[in-house]
Every structure is written in structure tokens, then in C-alpha cells.
Amino acid sequence: MLELRNVDTGYGTFQALFGASLEVRLGEAVGVIGPNGAGKTTLMRVISGLIRPTAGQVLWEGTDLATVPAHRIVELGIAHVPEHRRLFPRMTVEDNLRMGAFMPAARPKFAQRLEFVYGLFPRMKERRNQLAGTMSGGEQQMCAIGRALMSDPRILLMDEPSAGLAPVIVQQVFELVRRIRESGLTVLIVEQNVQQVLKVVDRAYLLEAGTIRMSGTAAELSASDTIREAYLGV
Amino acid sequence: MNAIPKGKAGLWAAAAAALVILPLAWGSPYPMHIMITILIWSFAYTSWSMMGRFGLVSLGHGGFMGVGAYVTALAWNNLGLSPWLGIPLGLLCAALLALVVAWPCFRFRITGHYFALVTLALSGIVLQVIVATRGLTGGSLGYTPDRVPGGSSIIAFQFTDKSTWYLIALAVWAMGLVIWYAVQHSMMRYALEAISEDEDAAAAAGVNVTAEKLKITVISAMMTALSGALYCQYQMFVSPDSVSGIAISLQMVFAVVVGGIYVALGPTIGAVITILLGEGLRIGFGPAAVGWDNLIYGLLLVIFIIFLPQGILGSIMSVWRRNTARAAA
Amino acid sequence: MGFFDIFLVEALVNGLLLGGVLALLALGLNLIFGVIDVAWICYAELVMFGMYAMYYFVIVFGLSYWVAAPMAIALIGVMGVLLHVLVIAPLLGTAPINQLLATGGVLFFLQSLATVAFGIDFRNLGIRLPTLEVAEVFVSYARLLAFGAALTGMLALWLFLTRTYTGTAIRAIAQDREIMALMGVDTRRVYVITSAVGGALAGLASCLLVLQYDVHPFVGLSFGPITFMICVMGGLGNMIGGFIAAFIFAEIISIGGLYLDLEWGYVFAFVFFIAMMFVRPEGLLARRS
Numbered sequence: 114m115l116e117l118r119n120v121d122t123g124y125g126t127f128q129a130l131f132g133a134s135l136e137v138r139l140g141e142a143v144g145v146i147g148p149n150g151a152g153k154t155t156l157m158r159v160i161s162g163l164i165r166p167t168a169g170q171v172l173w174e175g176t177d178l179a180t181v182p183a184h185r186i187v188e189l190g191i192a193h194v195p196e197h198r199r200l201f202p203r204m205t206v207e208d209n210l211r212m213g214a215f216m217p218a219a220r221p222k223f224a225q226r227l228e229f230v231y232g233l234f235p236r237m238k239e240r241r242n243q244l245a246g247t248m249s250g251g252e253q254q255m256c257a258i259g260r261a262l263m264s265d266p267r268i269l270l271m272d273e274p275s276a277g278l279a280p281v282i283v284q285q286v287f288e289l290v291r292r293i294r295e296s297g298l299t300v301l302i303v304e305q306n307v308q309q310v311l312k313v314v315d316r317a318y319l320l321e322a323g324t325i326r327m328s329g330t331a332a333e334l335s336a337s338d339t340i341r342e343a344y345l346g347v
Numbered sequence: 348m349n350a351i352p353k354g355k356a357g358l359w360a361a362a363a364a365a366l367v368i369l370p371l372a373w374g375s376p377y378p379m380h381i382m383i384t385i386l387i388w389s390f391a392y393t394s395w396s397m398m399g400r401f402g403l404v405s406l407g408h409g410g411f412m413g414v415g416a417y418v419t420a421l422a423w424n425n426l427g428l429s430p431w432l433g434i435p436l437g438l439l440c441a442a443l444l445a446l447v448v449a450w451p452c453f454r455f456r457i458t459g460h461y462f463a464l465v466t467l468a469l470s471g472i473v474l475q476v477i478v479a480t481r482g483l484t485g486g487s488l489g490y491t492p493d494r495v496p497g498g499s500s501i502i503a504f505q506f507t508d509k510s511t512w513y514l515i516a517l518a519v520w521a522m523g524l525v526i527w528y529a530v531q532h533s534m535m536r537y538a539l540e541a542i543s544e545d546e547d548a549a550a551a552a553g554v555n556v557t558a559e560k561l562k563i564t565v566i567s568a569m570m571t572a573l574s575g576a577l578y579c580q581y582q583m584f585v586s587p588d589s590v591s592g593i594a595i596s597l598q599m600v601f602a603v604v605v606g607g608i609y610v611a612l613g614p615t616i617g618a619v620i621t622i623l624l625g626e627g628l629r630i631g632f633g634p635a636a637v638g639w640d641n642l643i644y645g646l647l648l649v650i651f652i653i654f655l656p657q658g659i660l661g662s663i664m665s666v667w668r669r670n671t672a673r674a675a676a
Numbered sequence: 677m678g679f680f681d682i683f684l685v686e687a688l689v690n691g692l693l694l695g696g697v698l699a700l701l702a703l704g705l706n707l708i709f710g711v712i713d714v715a716w717i718c719y720a721e722l723v724m725f726g727m728y729a730m731y732y733f734v735i736v737f738g739l740s741y742w743v744a745a746p747m748a749i750a751l752i753g754v755m756g757v758l759l760h761v762l763v764i765a766p767l768l769g770t771a772p773i774n775q776l777l778a779t780g781g782v783l784f785f786l787q788s789l790a791t792v793a794f795g796i797d798f799r800n801l802g803i804r805l806p807t808l809e810v811a812e813v814f815v816s817y818a819r820l821l822a823f824g825a826a827l828t829g830m831l832a833l834w835l836f837l838t839r840t841y842t843g844t845a846i847r848a849i850a851q852d853r854e855i856m857a858l859m860g861v862d863t864r865r866v867y868v869i870t871s872a873v874g875g876a877l878a879g880l881a882s883c884l885l886v887l888q889y890d891v892h893p894f895v896g897l898s899f900g901p902i903t904f905m906i907c908v909m910g911g912l913g914n915m916i917g918g919f920i921a922a923f924i925f926a927e928i929i930s931i932g933g934l935y936l937d938l939e940w941g942y943v944f945a946f947v948f949f950i951a952m953m954f955v956r957p958e959g960l961l962a963r964r965s
Contacts, residue, residue, distance in 0.1 A: 161857070161858055162857065163854070163857060163858070182857075182862070183857035183858075184856070184857045184859075184860050184861055184862045184863075185860070186857075187857075187858060187859065187860040188860055192858075193858045195855055195858060199852055199855045201847075201848045201851040201852055202851060203851055204844070204847060204848060204851065208844055208847070208848075211841065211844050212844060212845065212848050212859045212861075213859060214841075215841050215844075215845060215859045215860050215861055216859075216860035219860075220841060260859075261858075264860065402771075402773065404773045404776070404777065406717075406780070447950060448950060451950065451953040451954050452953070455953070457908075457953070459772055459773060460709070460715045460772060460773075460776060460912060461908055461912060463715070463717075463773065463776050464715060464717075464904040464905075464907065464908050464912075465904075465905075465908055465953070467717065467901060467904055468901045468902075468904050468905045468908075468946060468949065469946070471897065471900070471901030471942075472901065472942060472943060472946040474897075475939045475942045475943055475946075476939070476943055478939050479936075479937050479939030479940050479942075479943060592897065593783070593897060593900070593901070594784070594787075594897075597780045597781075597783065597784055600777055600780060601780075601781065601784070604777065637791065637792075638788040638789075638791030638792040638893075639788065639792060640788075641784050641785075641787065641788035641791075642784075642785055642788035642789055642791075642792060644781075644784055644788075645781045645782060645783070645784030645785030645786070645787075645788060646781070646785050647781075648777070648778070648780065648781030648784065649763055649778050649781040649782060649785070652767065652774050652777055652778045652781065653763075653766050653767060653778065656770070656774060
């Protein structure tokens with residue numbers, strides 16, 4: 114469904130990814146783990162077109178995304194929950210969700226999608242007229258995920274959904290991820306919280322210094338000595 | 348800028364001597380008038396670029412120029428104060444005005460757009476004040492300093508002889524360049540460059556951001572006021588539109604951008620181009636040219652900013668430097 | 677100039693009415709600034725062109741005011757788009773000050789173009805609307821109409837910004853430019869739409885100002901600076917702040933003009949503005965970030 118083939122990219126003269134390859138199949142939940150600065154966010158950004166590969170290909174159902182303008186990629190069914198949530202802080206929750214349904218194909222389904230998102234996050238329905246920037250971190254994360262779901266995507270890219278949240282909220286966020294993938298959505302999730310993310314994904318990749326070092330099923334990675342020592346602290 | 352090598356020193360001296368002697372030997376009044384006008388405006392444009400090149404884009408310099416011109420002339424006509432005292436008074440007023448407007452701006456980090464708009468309002472307001480005090484200043488009809496009998500007087504700073512004006516304008520223009528170089532070779536330049544890159548980092552490195560910006564602003568405003576006073580004394584007539592207001596401020600920006608903002612002679616090149624263009628149109632088309640000069644300036648300003656933001660001289664010099672660097676390698 | 681009357685109440689009422697038009701002008705400028713992060717210095721010159729358009733439509737082509745007004749609004753909207761596409765868009769990646777100075781070049785260009793094309797004569801529509809008297813206070817219908825239309829225009833903009841997808845995107849873009857692509861928003865397109873709306877607001881203002889003032893190539897200079905002061909005081913890009921500041925300034929001008937000349941009204945407004953910068957430098961309704 115989604116495939117990266119030997120992707121190089123970076124910012125100016127700084128190269129952030131070196132020949133990164135990965136694959137996400139329909140209905141899967143895939144994780145990308147790795148330390149700070151490994152290029153995880155860059156990996157997400159290159160998929161949603163915010164930056165372009167300097168070499169290699171990003172394939173979505175076989176077609177190369179290189180020539181698709183960034184604002185059209187969401188129309189293909191790829192929704193991105195950005196790092197740090199990036200809500201529109203001075204707009205209401207409902208206006209934020211409305212922005213998620215901006216693309217023409219999503220607008221007629223707005224009411225239906227809103228119902229779906231409110232069903233998933235009843236808290237958002239209570240707070241729909243509150244300014245997004247005034248909510249707690251966990252609520253903001255719900256809103257950010259909800260906003261991405263408004264476009265009725267086929268794959269959800271999540272960039273560090275647990276970053277900056279209190280431990281008890283982190284638990285809730287991963288619970289949400291589990292529910293989202295149980296609803297049948299394909300998920301690609303980037304996380305530093307290796308222990309938690311390996312519990313919810315089917316497969317995972319280890320990204321270090323812009324290079325994919327290791328890949329395998331969640332169980333394989335959890336059992337790997339490298340991962341256990343460096344990331345799980347056992 | 349590198350120090351001038353010994354061999355080039357003679358060349359510079361020859362150029363300076365030629366600038367002094369040739370026009371005087373030629374002596375024809377119209378070219379002399381054009382040269383004087385170019386020198387006075389070059390000085391005004393250099394004054395603007397003193398702060399403009401550090402990213403402090405002021406659109407209020409039309410105001411400072413107007414203050415210099417009107418204060419000097421008003422002091423002479425009403426108080427009998429010689430321009431030798433009136434000009435310093437005008438400069439002082441411009442400095443005070445600059446402080447009153449710039450201090451809150453800099454202290455509260457009003458930069459970029461905000462600063463440009465605040466100063467834009469300033470030049471608009473100086474024009475309004477001149478118009479509003481029409482009982483004193485003659486309003487939009489303009490103002491003439493009282494002539495001394497005979498037309499020339501050192502005390503009144505009035506000279507009928509164009510050669511005298513040429514030497515005065517040349518000296519003031521050269522002084523402008525000296526100040527430009529003095530700033531270029533001072534610690535102030537490093538401080539201001541650091542500020543224009545990143546105010547927070549500069550402040551963290553121990554630069555007193557507000558004080559440094561105020562210093563250059565006051566220097567720039569006083570120089571501009573001097574150019575206004577000179578213009579008034581030379582023309583023996585000023586109107587609010589010719590020395591104040593938004594149009595004059597923008598004219599300064601235009602000339603500096605066209606000439607080159609980061610090079611010492613850039614503003615001078617800008618003055619040469621704009622004044623020759625204006626005169627050319629005036630001679631070529633006569634009264635039908637009214638408006639066309641500004642039309643072309645406006646268009647050129649947009650085109651330069653988009654395609655040649657370093658200005659004419661700046662671009663030539665960077666190409667030249669690249670080539671010499673290649674030749675040296 | 678005779679647009680202020682002798683009584684304080686009248687001055688207050690007139691200030692209120694003037695505030696409506698100034699608020700409209702400030703709103704257009706703030707919209708552009710908030711969304712595109714560019715200050716159109718030539719905004720008042722767009723209004724000047726709109727006033728000329730009204731003059732030509734009504735006096736030269738003999739159209740009715742009500743037919744001419746929408747045409748002028750559309751025309752200035754198109755000018756806004758051209759300004760964006762030809763001047764701003766090529767400079768979007770460069771230092772913001774370049775964009776500001778380029779619009780300064782456009783100011784020069786438009787002023788001179790008007791001088792060359794229309795001459796320097798003062799022109800007006802020759803429409804003299806009657807004066808309304810309420811309890812011995814005289815208020816001209818022209819100003820009432822302008823006030824009403826300005827408020828209607830602002831209400832329409834508010835509905836557009838809050839009730840439509842495009843309007844929501846315009847508000848969102850001012851808060852987080854970079855992620856708009858993730859929402860499927862083509863920011864370049866939103867910029868063009870915003871420029872059209874900003875231009876149309878200038879067009880609306882020109883339809884209202886032409887009822888009260890003569891048009892000449894330099895008419896923009898008489899309300900341009902005041903509009904910039906309003907925007908800075910309200911906080912650039914802050915539409916509500918600009919709205920409130922517009923009425924404060926209008927009252928200062930109006931009351932200042934009552935006791936002295938109109939120019940002094942402007943001068944008082946500037947003095948007030950400088951004083952306010954010491955007190956509330958980030959603007960009236962600053963958001964502390």
C-alpha cells in the first residue's frame with residue numbers, strides 16, 4: 114500500500130535520511146522507533162510531501178508521490194498527525210476538525226465524520242466550542258488525531274503521539290491507537306516510547322542516524338538484544 | 348572592504364582632485380546644478396542607508412529631512428538665527444524626534460513591518476504638521492528663507508555662486524562617505540550586524556540592542572536633517588512635498604535599493620540614476636513628463652527588488668569580486 | 677475642508693461614522709497581513725483607484741451608483757490579485773522587508789499612473805446627499821450610508837471567515853502556515869483569494885469615501901498613514917484590535933479637528949499613537965506569546 118524505496122532527503126546541505134526503505138501493507142499497524150534526531154519526523158514529512166526525496170521513491174499503491182503537490186496527498190487518503198500536534202490554537206475544536214475536512218471530497222461527509230470522531234472522542238464533543246489551545250495536552254492530541262480522521266483517510270501517519278504527555282495520558286493515547294487500528298485503519302506510527310509502541314503495532318523498523326537498522330515483527334524486535342539494551346532498558 | 352593598497356592611493360587622490368577641479372573648470376551652470384543636486388541627494392540617501400543596511404528600514408526619513416529644512420529656515424526668518432546655529436538646531440530637533448519615535452520601538456522590539464509602518468506614519472505626520480501650521484510655514488504652498496541683500500552671505504549661509512555650493516555639497520557628500528566608512532570599521536557595525544541577524548542572540552552576547560539601534564538611528568536622522576537644510580539653503584525654497592512625506596521616504600529607499608544598499612557608493616549611484624532619469628524625462632518630454640518619472644521609479648523599484656536586490660553597484664561588485672577571486676585562485 | 681461641524685456631539689457622531697470606514701480599511705490591511713504576512717503599503721492607493729473607477733463609471737459612463745459600486749469592488753479585488761501575483765508572490769521566499777518595499781514601489785507607481793492617466797484635478801461624483809437632523813445634530817446621509825455599508829461589509833467578511841471552509845482556512849493559515857498542506861489546503865490559492873478579498877474591501881471603502889471626498893492622485897496619503905497607525909496599534913493582523921483602534925483614532929481626529937484644523941486631528945492621533953506605544957507596545961489587544 115505504502116512503500117519507501119531507498120529514500121534520501123534532507124534540509125539544505127543537511128541530509129536526514131540515507132536510503133530509507135520501508136513498507137506498510139493494508140490493514141497493518143507499523144511502528145518506526147529510534148532515538149531523537151534519527152530522522153523519524155523527516156520520514157513522516159517525506160511521505161506527506163512536506164519535503165521531497167532527493168533520491169529514491171515514495172510509492173502509494175504503486176504510483177510515485179514525487180510529482181503530487183503536498184496539498185493533494187491528503188486527497189489520496191494519507192492523513193498526517195504532525196509532531197507536537199500543531200492544532201490551530203486560537204480556533205475552536207470544531208473549527209480545527211472542519212479544517213481536517215477541508216478537501217472537497219470530505220466536505221459532503223463532514224457531519225458523518227464529525228459524528229464518527231465525536232463517537233471516538235466524546236470529550237471532543239463536550240469541548241467543541243472551546244479554543245483548541247486552551248485544552249490539556251492529552252485533549253489536544255485527541256483533537257489532532259480527530260482532525261486527521263476527518264478526511265476519512267486510508268492510512269494514518271502519527272508522529273510521536275505520546276511526546277510531552279503525562280504517563281497516565283500516554284497510556285490513554287496508546288489505547289486510542291489500538292482502537293483506531295481495530296477500526297480497520299492502516300497506521301504508521303513513529304515513537305520514542307518503544308515499549309508502548311511495540312505493544313500496539315504488528316511490525317516495526319528501527320531508524321538510527323537516518324538509516325533503517327533493523328526491521329521485524331513487534332515480537333521479534335522486543336526480543337532483540339540491541340533493542341532491549343538500547344531502548345527498553347533491560 | 349579591504350584597506351586600500353599603496354598603488355591605488357594615487358588613483359583615489361587623482362579621482363578626488365578631478366571631482367574638485369573639473370566641474371569648477373567647466374563652470375557651466377546647468378551641469379553644475381545637476382551635480383550639486385546629485386551630491387545633496389546622495390548624502391541624503393547615504394544617510395538612509397546607514398541604518399537601512401542593518402535591516403532597520405525606516406520610512407520616516409522624509410520627516411527628518413523636512414525637520415532639518417524647515418527648522419533652519421524658520422529660525423532664520425523668525426528669530427534671525429544664522430543657519431550656522433539653525434542647522435545644528437534642526438539636527439537636534441531631528442535627533443529628538445528620532446529618539447521619541449525610535450526609543451519605544453526598539454525598547455519594545457518593534458521591528459520589521461511594524462517599524463516600517465510606524466516610521467511611515469511619522470513621515471506622513473511631519474508633512475501634516477507643516478501643512479497644519481500654514482500660518483508659520485506657508486503650508487503646502489512652500490516656504491522661502493529671507494534673502495540677504497546682495498544674495499551672498501556666509502552668516503546667512505546663502506550663496507549665489509554655484510561653485511561655492513558645489514564645494515559645500517562635495518564636502519558634505521564626502522563627509523557622508525567618511526561616516527559610512529567609520530561605521531563600517533567600528534565595533535558598532537558588528538553589533539548591528541549581529542542584531543540584524545538575531546536580536547536575542549546579540550543581546551545574549553552582551554550587545555545593548557536598544558542603545559546600538561538608537562545610536563545609528565540618531566546618526567542617520569541627523570545626517571538626513573542636514574541634507575534637508577542644505578537642500579533648502581541651496582534651492583532657497585522648500586515645500587512639504589519636496590522634503591517631507593511618504594514620497595520622499597520612498598524615494599530614498601528606491602535610490603538606495605537601485606544603487607546598492609550594502610556598498611558605500613551605492614546610494615550615490617542611486618542618486619545619479621534617479622536624478623538623471625528625472626532630468627532626462629523633463630528635458631525630453633517637457634511638462635508632459637509630470638508623473639512619468641515617479642511611474643518609472645515605482646516600476647523599477649519593484650523590478651529591482653524582485654530581480655536585482657543587491658542593486659546595480661552591489662551586483663557589479665559581487666560579480667567583480669567573484670571574478671577576481673577566481674583569477675586569484 | 678468643512679467636514680467637521682461646530683458641535684461636540686456632532687463631532688462625536690461623525691467620529692463614530694468615520695470610524696466605520698477606517699475600521700473597514702484597517703480590516704483589509706489586517707487580513708492581508710495576518711494571512712500573507714505582508715503589509716501592503718499601497719493599500720490606500722488601491723482605494724484611490726477605486727474612487728477613480730467610481731468617478732469614471734458614474735460620471736463618464738453614466739452608470740448608476742448602485743451598478744458602479746459592485747463593479748468598482750470587483751475591479752479593485754482584481755487589482756489585489758494582480759498585486760499579489762505580480763509583486764508579492766515572487767518575493768514570498770525573501771526577506772519580508774523586500775515585500776514591504778516592493779509595495780512601496782507600487783504606491784509610487786499607482787500614484788504616478790493616476791497623475792499621468794487622470795491628471796491632478798480634484799474630481800467628485802457630484803452627488804449631494806441630504807443631511808439628517810436629529811435633536812439639532814446634523815449628520816449627513818453620506819456618512820450614515822458609509823457607516824452602515826462598512827459595518828455590513830465587515831459582517832459579511834466575518835460570516836465568510838467563520839462559516840465557510842475557505843474562510844476557516846484563511847483564519848487557520850495565520851496560526852500555522854506550514855501544516856496547511858496536511859489539511860489539503862493549497863496556501864498559494866488561499867493567498868490569492870485573500871488578496872482578492874483584501875482588494876474588494878479597499879474597493880468597498882472607495883465606494884463609500886467617494887461620496888464624501890474628492891478624488892485626486894494623492895488622496896491616499898490623507899488616510900494611508902492613519903490606517904497604518906490603526907493597524908499597528910490594534911496589533912498587525914489582529915482584526916478586533918484594529919476595529920477598536922479605528923474608532924479611537926476616528927474620535928481623536930474628529931474632536932481634534934473640531935477645535936483646530938483637520939491636520940491637527942491627525943497630529944493628535946499620532947501623538948496619542950506614540951504615547952500608546954510606551955504603554956501598550958504590542959498593540960491594544962496584544963496576545964503575549
